[in-house]
Amino acid sequence: MDGAGAVSPAAQWVSVCRIEDIWPDTGVCALVDGRQIAVFRVRDRDGHDRYHAIDNHDPQSQANVLSRGLIGSIGARTVVASPIYKQHYDLTTGECLEDAAHSVRAYAVRVDDDHVWIAV
Amino acid sequence: MKLVVIGNGMVGHSLLEKLCEQSAADFDITVLCEEPRPAYDRVHLSSYFSGSTAEDLSLVKPGFFDQDRLRLKLNTRGVSIDRQARVVVTSDGTRIGYDKLVLATGSYPFVPPVPGRDRPGCLVYRTIEDLEAMTDWGRKSRIGTVIGGGLLGLECAKALTDMGLQTHVVEFAPRLMAVQIDDGGGRVLRAKIEALGVSVHTQKNTLEITDGSGMGVGGRHAMKFADGSQLETDMIVFSAGIRPRDELARNAGLAIGERGGIVIDNHCRTSDPDIYAIGECALWNGRIYGLVAPGYEMARVVAQHLSGGSIEFNGADMSTKLKLMGVDVASIGDAHAATPGARAYVFTDERKQLYKKLVTSPDGQHLLGAVLIGDAGEYGTLLQMMLNDIRLPDAPEFLILPSSDGKARAGIGVDALPGTAQICSCNDVSKDTICSAVEAGSRTVAELKACTKAGSSCGGCVPLMTQILKAELKRQGVAVNNHLCEHFAYSRQELYHLVRVQQIKTFDDLLQRHGRGLGCDICKPTVGSILASCWNQFVLSKRNAPLQDSNDYFLGNIQKDGSYSIVPRIAGGEITPDGLIVLGQVAKKYGLYTKITGGQRIDMFGAQVHQLPQIWRELTDAGFETGHAYGKSIRTVKSCVGSTWCRYGMLDSVSMAIQLEHRYKGLRAPHKLKSGVSGCTRECAEAQSKDFGVIATEKGWNLYVCGNGGMKPRHAELLASDLDDATLVRMIDRFLMFYIRTADRLQRTSVWRDNLEGGLDYLKDVIVHDRLGIGAELEAEMAAIVDVYEDEWKKAIDDPEVAKRFRTFVNSDAGDNNVVFVEERGQIRPATADEKRSRFKGIAVVAA
Numbered sequence A: 001m002d003g004a005g006a007v008s009p010a011a012q013w014v015s016v017c018r019i020e021d022i023w024p025d026t027g028v029c030a031l032v033d034g035r036q037i038a039v040f041r042v043r044d045r046d047g048h049d050r051y052h053a054i055d056n057h058d059p060q061s062q063a064n065v066l067s068r069g070l071i072g073s074i075g076a077r078t079v080v081a082s083p084i085y086k087q088h089y090d091l092t093t094g095e096c097l098e099d100a101a102h103s104v105r106a107y108a109v110r111v112d113d114d115h116v117w118i119a120v
Numbered sequence B: 001m002k003l004v005v006i007g008n009g010m011v012g013h014s015l016l017e018k019l020c021e022q023s024a025a026d027f028d029i030t031v032l033c034e035e036p037r038p039a040y041d042r043v044h045l046s047s048y049f050s051g052s053t054a055e056d057l058s059l060v061k062p063g064f065f066d067q068d069r070l071r072l073k074l075n076t077r078g079v080s081i082d083r084q085a086r087v088v089v090t091s092d093g094t095r096i097g098y099d100k101l102v103l104a105t106g107s108y109p110f111v112p113p114v115p116g117r118d119r120p121g122c123l124v125y126r127t128i129e130d131l132e133a134m135t136d137w138g139r140k141s142r143i144g145t146v147i148g149g150g151l152l153g154l155e156c157a158k159a160l161t162d163m164g165l166q167t168h169v170v171e172f173a174p175r176l177m178a179v180q181i182d183d184g185g186g187r188v189l190r191a192k193i194e195a196l197g198v199s200v201h202t203q204k205n206t207l208e209i210t211d212g213s214g215m216g217v218g219g220r221h222a223m224k225f226a227d228g229s230q231l232e233t234d235m236i237v238f239s240a241g242i243r244p245r246d247e248l249a250r251n252a253g254l255a256i257g258e259r260g261g262i263v264i265d266n267h268c269r270t271s272d273p274d275i276y277a278i279g280e281c282a283l284w285n286g287r288i289y290g291l292v293a294p295g296y297e298m299a300r301v302v303a304q305h306l307s308g309g310s311i312e313f314n315g316a317d318m319s320t321k322l323k324l325m326g327v328d329v330a331s332i333g334d335a336h337a338a339t340p341g342a343r344a345y346v347f348t349d350e351r352k353q354l355y356k357k358l359v360t361s362p363d364g365q366h367l368l369g370a371v372l373i374g375d376a377g378e379y380g381t382l383l384q385m386m387l388n389d390i391r392l393p394d395a396p397e398f399l400i401l402p403s404s405d406g407k408a409r410a411g412i413g414v415d416a417l418p419g420t421a422q423i424c425s426c427n428d429v430s431k432d433t434i435c436s437a438v439e440a441g442s443r444t445v446a447e448l449k450a451c452t453k454a455g456s457s458c459g460g461c462v463p464l465m466t467q468i469l470k471a472e473l474k475r476q477g478v479a480v481n482n483h484l485c486e487h488f489a490y491s492r493q494e495l496y497h498l499v500r501v502q503q504i505k506t507f508d509d510l511l512q513r514h515g516r517g518l519g520c521d522i523c524k525p526t527v528g529s530i531l532a533s534c535w536n537q538f539v540l541s542k543r544n545a546p547l548q549d550s551n552d553y554f555l556g557n558i559q560k561d562g563s564y565s566i567v568p569r570i571a572g573g574e575i576t577p578d579g580l581i582v583l584g585q586v587a588k589k590y591g592l593y594t595k596i597t598g599g600q601r602i603d604m605f606g607a608q609v610h611q612l613p614q615i616w617r618e619l620t621d622a623g624f625e626t627g628h629a630y631g632k633s634i635r636t637v638k639s640c641v642g643s644t645w646c647r648y649g650m651l652d653s654v655s656m657a658i659q660l661e662h663r664y665k666g667l668r669a670p671h672k673l674k675s676g677v678s679g680c681t682r683e684c685a686e687a688q689s690k691d692f693g694v695i696a697t698e699k700g701w702n703l704y705v706c707g708n709g710g711m712k713p714r715h716a717e718l719l720a721s722d723l724d725d726a727t728l729v730r731m732i733d734r735f736l737m738f739y740i741r742t743a744d745r746l747q748r749t750s751v752w753r754d755n756l757e758g759g760l761d762y763l764k765d766v767i768v769h770d771r772l773g774i775g776a777e778l779e780a781e782m783a784a785i786v787d788v789y790e791d792e793w794k795k796a797i798d799d800p801e802v803a804k805r806f807r808t809f810v811n812s813d814a815g816d817n818n819v820v821f822v823e824e825r826g827q828i829r830p831a832t833a834d835e836k837r838s839r840f841k842g843i844a845v846v847a848a
């Protein structure tokens, strides 16, 4: 349904939770093969939900916290603000708006049968 | 061209920067620097005592000396100049040839030839090494004395008092800062300096320094004065003026002034046209300038001249401001009214310790000079009036008279300044330059500093810069906007009114009607807080939860490793032994680090998200509730023990503190709120540093408001006195609601008050005298919120939907393996990155 990040041919789709496990406009963290992935459910102004996934690790604070940040928009980009030092990460690309050198990985997400799937 | 610069002080370095900016001619520059480090900010040297490091003070931009054309030789002194061969000989014996030579050797502190001046513990104040020596001696001393009561001497005295020394200033002249200010000003200044705890001794001629009676701490030296008196002290700092370092030039046969200083012409050339001198070593027109701005101007002249330009140095303004916190002193132009026919206006207020003087031309139309003591707020404006020869208003006295309530001061607006007016003298930045920078996109003082350098040295020009910035933004129609963020074109106060008036209950509704985009980490928490203050909705309802910062979202404070802290409410700081035992048991069971906070309660650190509900369950079962340490809401009402136990207590401060804390707990506000209740004027609860503080007297409670500790301390002000319990609560209700209605986001009451038009009087009018007639309304709004208080921890764990959210992983019960603790002093603490890396190599760690 909602794409984000690149899906490499070798990518595996993994189901991480049901959509009702994520309240609209919040994030959760999924543990996939020991990797922490922040998954977000963002409601647009028309009431449609979009899903995004990026690393949960915040390179600025070295803590695993991005799923716990506030979601919002900056210009046309949908972002999450790290709860520790408030840098913004683009939910679609993983880019850190304040310092591109500290960007994180973004993952493709789709929703199937009320389940959220991530390509890892 | 081969250029040699001797001295890498403030002025020498400024020359290098200017040459590299121009970069037109290709220079090959050797810089000799006698000190062990390149240029640093001598003007802010004193900040070294308040924690600045040598790195903070450095003036060298990263990578600056990596340029190929620059060669910096540290710890290297120029020892002689061979003008015939055009060679400089250095202390390591190297001979360096030059086409042009610049002397920027600065000056040295003058130490009067008093016998005993070289005893150990007799110091000067010029370099970082000098400061290190002062710090060392400061540790071994109880009493410190500064010889010299000029600008530098006073700065030095303040530094000594800050080091905890009993401090004396000894001055030869009859008053302090004799060069800059007159007798009247000297008296007021003396009182102010004494109020800092410094003893001032004027008209003292030191004859000799010998052994003191105490020998060790408290009287190492005895200073004997010409009038027969003497003073015992442990350390002495000489600050009796400066002398130019002209010895190199003197030995090379260059022209030297009668009382020292290397003679220069308008192009800053010495008597040898291939040698320039700039900064404090140079003598222009019989004058030495002991300030950095004229030196920078000389550097500019030389940089131009070396590249073929021909601007001239035409003297410089010597107006100055003393950089002492809390002691405003400024001197402008002809402060002593030495100009023939000059007229003076003087205003003195001995109670408030104000002294202000204007010196005008004989016809009263132009400003020649000024002295401002106690309040130097008009410094920027007056300086500009003098420098730009702006015509004075008909009654110039109003420029220094205190304005009677409300009326605007008859000063000049920044609009009256010509574009060429030099706003920042340290860095020679004109009003035009600042305006162009604003036009090019600068929106804040910080941005202006970065792109024009204005305000980046002594900082004296910042208030004026700010005014110009505001005026310019307004003129360009770049609304000096108070918009909350890109999503709402409204201030917090406007949004508050929209929410109230239109009965808006959700963020989405507000965004649909008045905003754009999705919102962000600025507007969401702000609106979340407004909704909570207006309607007291549960912050974690499905609609409100996405608006909360992580702290509010998880009802705890996030820590650097992503774990949370837990602070139960301990109202008024009162806790039973059983309560303490429960806290101890819970902390022990979950392995939490415990600490007594600065707010009279106990903080427990190191819980992961999934552990929070279990911990809260145990705490709430034992009768505890959340302390809102995470919220922009009431934190603690600190109390002293009060009349119940204390022999001085007037009223029961503990009961009142507990009552107030329970009344306002959970109330969401623009920023956190702190309070304190003291049982008598000894003020053990520090109520006067709180957003609202209460002090008991014989006649009832006194209410103080808008105090702050923290980043910028501010004493609270007395709002009302002699109140009974009920009236006290009503006054606080009104005060808090009025603040919540009108403050900006993240504006503590102290900052709100400083920005409140009409000040304390207005606040009294609204809160105490109810001039706006909204008292009852404010009280009713507060009552509505107080009535529906519920503990957020309990609500969160009792609601299965909400409780479910407290998981570290949505698809696993594991914890975050990056939260790692090690043991220290018998408790846990977060492991450092290094410790985490070595955890697999067998070093003991406690994993969460």
Ligand code: SRM
Pocket (backbone or CB within 6 Å): B557, B558, B559, B565, B567, B595, B596, B597, B598, B599, B600, B601, B602, B603, B629, B635, B636, B672, B674, B689, B707, B708, B709, B710, B711, B712, B748
């Ligand atoms: C725990 C505590 C330090 C301690 O171990 O003693 C503390 C800890 C924090 N303080 Fe504080 N402050 C603590 C007492 C104070 C005090 C002293 C007091 O309240 O008597 C002050 C100065 C008084 C004042 O606020 O006027 C204080 C002035 C600040 C400030 C500066 C506020 C200001 O406007 O100047 C901040 C930053 C802010 O709020 O923006 C801050 C922020 C913080 C934060 C929230 C920083 C953060 O975002 O992580 C810390 C949270 C740690 C945590 O998880 O609990 N803390 N902080 C104290 C908790 C008291 C309590 O029981 O609630």
Ligand SMILES: Cc1cc2nc3c(=O)[nH]c(=O)nc-3n(C[C@H](O)[C@H](O)[C@H](O)COP(=O)(O)OP(=O)(O)OC[C@H]3O[C@@H](n4cnc5c(N)ncnc54)[C@H](O)[C@@H]3O)c2cc1C
Pocket (backbone or CB within 6 Å): B006, B007, B008, B009, B010, B011, B012, B013, B032, B033, B034, B035, B042, B043, B044, B045, B046, B076, B077, B078, B079, B104, B105, B106, B107, B125, B126, B127, B152, B155, B245, B248, B278, B279, B280, B281, B289, B290, B291, B292, B293, B295, B323, B458
């Ligand atoms: C504590 C303090 C506070 C001050 N506050 C203010 C203020 O508020 N406002 C203001 O305008 N001014 C202030 N000043 C004065 C200001 O610091 C000086 O005007 C400024 O530093 C002069 O710069 P300069 O380059 O001429 O001299 P300096 O900064 O002294 O630099 C000269 C450098 O040359 C080196 N040198 C000397 N001879 C040789 C040699 N033969 N070979 C190699 N190197 C050599 C010296 O070691 C020194 O490093 C203050 C000064 C002090 C000490």
Ligand code: SF4
Pocket (backbone or CB within 6 Å): none
């Ligand atoms: S003073 Fe700073 S470091 Fe210490 S608790 Fe407060 S905010 Fe944290």
Ligand code: FES
Pocket (backbone or CB within 6 Å): B423, B424, B425, B426, B427, B454, B455, B456, B457, B458, B459, B460, B461, B462
């Ligand atoms: S006047 Fe000193 S920094 Fe501007």
